[in-house]
Structures are given as C-alpha cells and as structure tokens.
Amino acid sequence: MELRTEPFVLNIGPVHPSTHGVFRMRATLDGEVVLDLEPVFGYLHRGVEKLAEERTWSGVIPLTDRLDYVASMTNNLAYVLAVEKLAGIAIPERAEYLRVIMSELQRIAAHLVSVGSFLNDCGAYFTPFLYMYRERENIVDLFDMVCGQRLLYNYMRIGGVSQDVPEEFVPALRLIIPRLRSRIEEYEWLLKENEILLARTKGVGILPRELAVNIGASGPVLRGSGVKWDIRKADPYSIYDRFEFDIPTGEVGDCYDRYRVRAEEMKQSLRIVAQAVEQLPEGPVRADVPHLIRPPVGEAYGHIEAPTGEVGFYVVSDGSIAPYRCHIRAPSLMNLTALKDMMVGWKMQDLIVIFGSFAITMGEVDR
C-alpha cells in the first residue's frame, strides 16, 4: 500500500546558518528527498563590471579584490595579467617570483577555509574549522607583513607588485613551511579515514566527467571528476613552468573526491612555495609603467588557476585611461550550472554537504 505524500517547497537561504554567503535555493521536497531545485542568485550583485568602466586601469585592482574575497591575491593577478597581455609589458624576475609565492600561499589559505567550512557543514562542531583557521592565521600574518592587509590585499600592480617584501618575510616564510606541512598532514590523518565522513560524502553528489566538461567547470570541481586540467600546466602563465608540482585528480566526482583534491592541492602548493623561496632573485619589483596607463586599442583574455577554478578577465581597450569593457569569468557561477542534476534524489542534509563541497564564494558568483 503506497503512502500518499505531498511535496512541499522549502526555501533554503538567503540568510543561511552555513558559512557560504547569501544564496537561495528553492527546493521541492517529498519528505526528505529532493525532487527539484532552483538556485536564485543575485543577492550580492554590486555591478563590478560596470564600475570598472568608470575607473582607471589601475583603479580596477581594488575592485577585483572583492570578487572572491577569500582569495584576493589570485583575482588581482588575473586582472593584471590580462592588462599586461594587452599592453605588452614585461615584468621583472623578482616580481614574478613574488607573485607566484603570494598566489600559492593564497591558494593554501583559501583551501583551508574551504575544507574547514565543508567539514563544518558535515557536522563536526567547528573543531576542524578552527584548527584550519589557526594555520591560516600564519599565512595571513605574512600577508599583513607584506602589504598591511589581512583580507583584501590590493597587492599586484600592472607591471609587477606594489612593494617589495620586508627583510623579515623570507625567514618567517621558511619557518612556517615545515609547520604547515606537518599540520596539514596531521589533519589529513585525523579526517581521511573517518567513518562518518566517508559515509556522508562518498558517493554523494556525483558530477560525471562529461557533464563536468560540458558545464565549463574548473578547479577542484573539474579535477574531482577525473579531468586533469589545470591552467598552471595546460596554459602556463607567469613562471609556473619552472616549478615541479603534480595535479591531484579524483576518480568519481563525489564530495569526498573534491575534498581530497583540495587537501592534496595544499601540499602541492607548499612544494611550489618551497622551490620559489629558494630561487628568489634580487632586483626591482615593478616595471616602469605610467600610473595612468593607456593600453593600445584591442582585446585580451587573461586567465589563471585560482583556488575556486579558472578566473578570467576579458578586457577591451579603446586607448583611454579607463577600460572600455572588463568582463569577469566567474568559476563559481559556471560550477553551479549542474546544481540541480547533482542534488535531485538526495536528502536535504546531503544538499548542504554537496553545496559545501563546491566551496563557492558569493562575491564571485554575483559580482
């Protein structure tokens, strides 16, 4: 005898107890099972692309900080690379190395936040979250030493970086690299084989390989599904072709794979930082570029591998001091295309876990 049930609509968000920003999902549930899902965006739309047309080329850099506010250095880098490609500017060696060091440290910090929030969503009561934040404090203190800011750095400039690192930076960095390495391994040892975590995340929210490529996914979401595509290896920007590192991939594309990819990427980033610190040359940190730069008429697309995926800037110049058009390719928005396919059929608690495994930042989705 079939029990007659009636589906009901549940609004999850925008004010969410989870740590993912203002995002709303309208879920149609039958008991606990999700039948349909509609994501609603736009709660954090600030019109960054339109604002960029009103500022000078250098004045857009603080705007790019606020996109993925968890990983500001990499956003800066993407924009600056696009403009340098357009204007054909060569960058001094020391600036390149500093950019790589900052990007990789930023990647570790952003992954610590992502993994911590993911585990918080799985239910471990803030403990892994706070442990990961303790390590992130070390990195953020280094950034504070370099540019005076803890969250929104505004550090990269067109032609290099804004200022050289102080003398105590390199010794401090050498001190924390082994500490980070041992702590990250300790957290892996605590969490990798946890029965409850495996039961909650293995096999849950599978993104098949073909679908991942078709929706334009990038970053850990794409690599978790088994596609070995990383902009740092496929289309190397800056000086990434001088360093040795691996690209971790998952197998199935479930939440567990995405979590493992992020954890492994942290270790690979530490490898890059260790190599870069050894090879850091002396010299200027900024090319001789006018402040009110006027790139020649044309278009360019600069993209990098940010912690959430492929961040790209498509800049169009008409020879004036402000960009004519500055379009931002937001990886989180692309990753969320298949949200409904991944969530239908699972239970409401899995919804939270699957959404946490994407680790999106709403500043990037809505811009």
Place this chain on the structure above:
Amino acid sequence: MAKQMTTSLSAREVSGKIRESLPDAIVEATDTAVLVDGQSLPQVASFLKNTPGLDFDYLTTITAIDYYTYFEVVYQFVSMEHNHGLVLKARCYGRDNPTLPSLVALYRSADHQEREIYDLMGITFEGHPNMKRIVMWSGFQGHPQRKDFL
C-alpha cells in the same frame, strides 16, 4: 623545457575549414578571432564540437560588449584533448530587441552566462530554456551594463 601552451589556433585556418562545410557562416576572419553570422552560430558551434581534429568541447567564456551601434558577443572555445583554443565572435545590430540563437543545447556552460547577458545587456537568446534575469530581481526595468544606462 618545452612550454606546453594552449595554442590559439590560427583563425584563418579554422575559418577555411568552416567555410568548406558552412559557406555562408563566416563574415570575417582575422588572426585572433573568427566573426560568424549570428544566425548560423549553432551550426558553427556544432561543427567545432564534432569535427575530429578540432574537438572543441569546453566553452569557457561568453562576453558581450556594447559598441553603440552593435553588440558583439565573444565566445572562447577550448579543446581539452588537443589543448588548443579559438575565439568566435558574433554581432547583433539594433538596440531595441537584439537576439542571437542560444548554445545551451550543445554546451551547458552557456546557461548562466547567457542569462546574465540577457539581464545586463538585453540580448535575448532564442532557444534558451530559462530566459530570466539572473542577477537583478525579476521586476527590474532596463539593462544596466549598456552604455546608455547611467
């Protein structure tokens, strides 16, 4: 150490190939981009996706630019297998109700991006299953990113 890059395919070569099967599609082919006729966009995209040797299976970015007399939409395609890329452009003239065919059936990555372009620039994509505003609220009038909006 050999640098492995996403090579940008010479647009002239690719446009030569496209012209063989779809003669009316190409408007212009420069070194960096292929400008196609707006209405034949799905056929060109399907050709790019299914031809062995081209295999463009990854549509990364769709950008819309407002050039006062026309709108230009730029598509960046990448092939993961061969690691090469191509830029496709399409124009639509007129500011009242510009339309272009949608690529959602071939590439689902166009889904949210086309909605955003409709919301912010006003270009309608025919064939899109859910042509609604995405970042602005549904009762909003106007298209903020156009050059004449503010």
Place this chain on the structure above:
Amino acid sequence: MAILDAGIAGAVRQMEAVPPDWPGNPWWHWLVFTVAIIVFVLVMVIIVIYVERRAIGWFAARLGPNRTGPFGVLQAIADAIKVLLKENITPASADKIVYWLAPAVVFAPVIMTFAVVPFQDGALLADLNVGLIFVVALGSISTIGVFMAGWSSGNKYSMLGAMRMVAAVVSYEIPVILALAGVVMLTGSLSLNDIVIAQERVPFIVLQPLGFLLLFIGGCAEINRSPFDLMEADSELTAGFHTEYSGMKFAMFYLGEYGEALVMSTLIATVFLGGWQGPVLPPWLWLIVKIIAVFFVMVWTRSTLPRVRIDQLMALAWKFLFPLALVNLFVLALETLAWPEALPLYIIPVNLAVTGVLILLGSRLYKLGWGRVEV
C-alpha cells in the same frame, strides 16, 4: 545474586545503609529529598553546561568562556538572566495551549528521574522496585514534549525536526532497553539501589563492555547529542523544533537538553560504573565525579565527530545496534545459566573478546543507509 565471590561482600561498604524514611518522618524525608534533588539538578546542570563549553573550546584550540566570574563559572547564570529578560514571542499560527505546555513536558521528567537515583546506600527519595523502568519511561515523556513543540510552532522546519526526533528516539529505545536488560539479569532486581550495591567487587562495565557501548551510543542518540544531533543541526535547519521559542521557554529547552544529558550520564554512571562507590571521598562526590567523567566523554565525541544523516541514523539503530544487543543478551543469558551463583573471574576477558568479535562482524556486514533515490 552475588557477582563474583560473595565472601567479602561488605568489604567496600563504608557506612550503614540509610533507612528508607531517613529523618524519621516520611513527610520530612520527602521534603528534604525533594529540595535536595531540585538543588542538585539545577546546580549540576550549570556545572555540566560549564564543562561542555570549556571542553569544546579546548578541543577546538580556543578557550571557552573565562570572563564571567572566576574561570568563567558564572557564564550559565549570566545566560539564564539574559534569557529571562527577553521577550516571549508567540507566533500567530501556533497552537497556544500545546505551545505553552511543551517546555514543561520536556523539562519535568529530568527532575523526576533523580527520585530513584541513589546518592548513598539507601539515600533516595523513593526506592522503587521498578526504578529502571521508571527512568526509561520518563525518557520517553520528554520525546512527547519535543513533538508537541515541533507541531505547535506552525513552522515547516520545526515539524521536520520534531519528526526526525521521534523517529530517532523510538529506534534507539530498543538497544538501550536491551542493554539495561543485561544489567538487570546480572543483578536480579530493577531497583537502582540494588544495582549499585551489586557492583561491589567490579563495576558492570568490566563484565558487560558491549552493554556499556550500547547504552552510551543509544543514549547519545536519544538525547540528540552529536554525532546524532540532526534535530538541532545549526548548519542545516536553523534550530529545529525550538526555532520559534524565545525567552524563558527557550531557556527551558536549553536546560532540558543539558538535563537529559545529565540524566543519561547519571544512568550510565549508576548502572555501569558503580554509582556512589569509591574509596576515599564521600559517596555523593564520587557520583558527581563519575557523572562528569561520562559527560566529558560525550563532549569529546561531540567535538570530534561529524554528523550522521537521518537514514544512516536509523540504519545504525536497526541493523547494527539491535542485532548486537540481542546477541549480547543471549550470551549473557547463557553465562548466567551456566554459573547461577557467582560468575567466575575469567568471564571478563571472555566478554571482552565476545564484544570485539561482535563489533567487527557487525561492521563488516552492515551497510550505512541507502544512497540516491531515483526521482
């Protein structure tokens, strides 16, 4: 029946048993013990809240509250005063009478349970000869209170939380009762006082390790503590069944949650760890120490383990704990039949081995819940 050798039965007893109507008059006995129990419960709840907040803080690499009072001891009192001063909002679509009664129904059984818990040999409010059944029954009444709260709030989230709670509690009653049935078999009586006295030589945790584990896990699930705290999952459904409560009623739920944790810790301490027995300190202090120790282990599991899903929760109860409890009871019955007078000393490693084998077998053979549903 006596456990192990009955020869040195009185070796551990330090004082004479307290007579059932202690100061002489049954009415004075009732008054003294009622006041003592209410004070004990309220003070212990405050201590328990303090232990939880400090311990969870230390586990998460931070300090807990340490400003209000010396070492932050008065934090719970400060929270209670703050909550008392808040406005009592009743939602318009709530069922007024049920909404008003629910917190009382949740909190009252907590205090009532302590009527049968012995603080010393014979020092109880009422030495019921069905004490254990009384305790289990009161635990179920709390569940009715929770369901009343969820239903009367008029809110989808609350209803979901309350329904999950009822499903979970009903499922976990069975392993809990079977674990307790094992203890009753060893003692021969349902009275909590007799159970404590029967643990003179060895506490029952040594004789019944599997029973202890079953009671601990089942108890955590019944009182919604992590890893089974779906009902109040902060990161999922706002606050579950007590979303719509504010002010003193919310304080009742909060106290009730920690009160139930206290009751479960007391039950475990009394039934498996030997209650008030111990060498040097006064007996009531030993009881408090054991309660806090058991509660500390609960806090430990809360701060380290992630949460299970609702269908995994049910699968754990029915497919893992229930068969284990049945086999445990069966093995214990065989042992009791084989040695009706006193169990020999070598039964302890045999029981431990049986526990280990059963847990290994059970975990190999059972699957945690079902996966995706075809829609």
